Amino acid sequence: MVSFDIVSLYTPIPINMAMQAVRNELISDQELELRTKVPIEDIMLGLQLCLTSTVFKFQGKIYKQTKGFDMGSPISPVVADIFMHRWESMAIETFTPTPKVWWRYVDDTFTVLRTQDIDRFFEHIN
Template structure:
């Protein structure tokens, strides 16, 4: 939110060489590559030492349920029904979670190979602010 953003940048002093950049991911939920997102989520679940304390489901069962949620999405438009074939559905409770986990992984990969490491990288859902 705006207040949190202001708190994080109010003490920042820019050098003349630094640049402020902001960008937005267009249609984030429907742009998420769901197969890659599921792979990232599966890896995170496999690395979670507390998963067994929080659920009786194993990783494969959770992934199967997630795939079901992402692959069986339908919507209506102009009195016709359509199957969503790309990304995560707008309005689905699982979409923000999948999008955030995928974006975090995407950012980690991008930042680990960046020539210039940003001094600040702040993202809220699909909006990102960077000082580089």
């Protein structure tokens, strides 16, 4: 058994990869049209605006965030979770032997691996 923690979850996620993960999730959602008439492209435009228009003030100066997501944005946890789900699924599927257990809550994971596979798995997911 081993636990992993993702350090600084929001800022290292590339926005373009996160956007693609969300697009894939929306495309695969067979009930999306029952819940909204908003086209996927319009959802994606709104999401892009939210993720790329982050500005903040620090010590009297205004800055534009250029990497990752804003930690204070309500959309950041949702997008990060979608991205992480797709990323971890790919990482688990491409590792042999497959972990016996993999649970993730936000940025903390619990997994069951053989002791001799832990370091190799850690390198694989990083």
